[in-house]
Amino acid sequence: MGIMYTQKISNDLYLLAEKAGPAVVTMWLAIGSKNAALIDAGFGITGTLRKLVQKITELPVVHLVTHCDPDHAGGSAQFDDIHMSSLDGDLQQTSLNFKKRVHDLSVAAGDNPLVKLYLQLKMTKAESFDFTDIQDGETFELGGASLKAFAFPGHTKGSMCFVNEAGGYAVTGDSIVARDAAILGDRRCPPLTVYRDSLRRFLDKGYGRLTIYIGHSLTPLDRDIPAQLIAACDEVLGGGTSNDLPFNSPFAADRHTPQAYEHCHDKGCIRYLRENLTQWQDK
Numbered sequence: 165m166g167i168m169y170t171q172k173i174s175n176d177l178y179l180l181a182e183k184a185g186p187a188v189v190t191m192w193l194a195i196g197s198k199n200a201a202l203i204d205a206g207f208g209i210t211g212t213l214r215k216l217v218q219k220i221t222e223l224p225v226v227h228l229v230t231h232c233d234p235d236h237a238g239g240s241a242q243f244d245d246i247h248m249s250s251l252d253g254d255l256q257q258t259s260l261n262f263k264k265r266v267h268d269l270s271v272a273a274g275d276n277p278l279v280k281l282y283l284q285l286k287m288t289k290a291e292s293f294d295f296t297d298i299q300d301g302e303t304f305e306l307g308g309a310s311l312k313a314f315a316f317p318g319h320t321k322g323s324m325c326f327v328n329e330a331g332g333y334a335v336t337g338d339s340i341v342a343r344d345a346a347i348l349g350d351r352r353c354p355p356l357t358v359y360r361d362s363l364r365r366f367l368d369k370g371y372g373r374l375t376i377y378i379g380h381s382l383t384p385l386d387r388d389i390p391a392q393l394i395a396a397c398d399e400v401l402g403g404g405t406s407n408d409l410p411f412n413s414p415f416a417a418d419r420h421t422p423q424a425y426e427h428c429h430d431k432g433c434i435r436y437l438r439e440n441l442t443q444w445q446d447k
């Protein structure tokens with residue numbers, strides 16, 4: 165499998181990615197004069213991410229996690245100085261479960277036994293890691309550059325974006341998505357109103373003008389999408405859901421996974437739970 169992908173965006177920003185078939189998981193390496201910051205760590209499919217980062221920079225690396233899903237934090241344990249919202253700490257138990265990661269990736273690869281064997285041999289095995297909690301507004305100084313954490317509850321309770329205003333970009337993980345829908349259809353997710361307010365706050369800060377890098381695309385986000393996601397949320401919250409179709413995730417843990425529905429406003433699509441619009445389901 166030709167899996168790891170590297171692209172130099174500028175002297176101080178690299179895009180790394182795991183490519184498994186049509187699926188792409190992005191990671192971002194920001195480089196200052198004193199430190200580097202790696203945002204997200206993919207599934208950890210090859211187990212070689214740390215070596216890859218060390219080939220690009222010899223600087224100490226702070227590792228920032230947008231959220232604790234297996235495709236963003238699976239490889240995190242390769243690093244020492246890990247920062248993630250403690251609100252996502254509970255997700256480690258399921259997200260980092262090695263058997264489940266192998267299973268989910270094998271399903272995505274069409275149940276290929278060779279893929280399964282490769283993953284069992286190579287993929288980062290750690291099922292937990294220690295981390296330092298991230299606060300909204302916290303700044304990570306890299307020397308001549310900095311990344312500011314922006315809390316974006318919605319996809320998970322502890323989802324974080326990392327913003328380099330001087331550098332003109334924001335890395336949003338799965339908080340904002342292109343093509344597919346924003347995934348808000350799980351009991352772990354805050355109510356839809358919370359996600360809508362996160363989007364509004366993001367745009368109110370002026371971050372909509374930045375280049376927005378997202379979790380599953382090698383190209384920046386269409387700048388129209390955040391406002392369209394807000395419109396999609398408002399339509400659902402206003403009851404305009406009669407045409408929404410059920411969406412079944414291939415990664416659903418079991419048949420008790422609640423039924424999500426999909427709603428789109430132009431290119432801004434969300435998957436949501438009808439019982440999770442304004443009230444917390446699972447604190």
Ligand SMILES: [Zn+2]
Pocket residue numbers: 233235236338379380
């Ligand atoms: Zn993801």
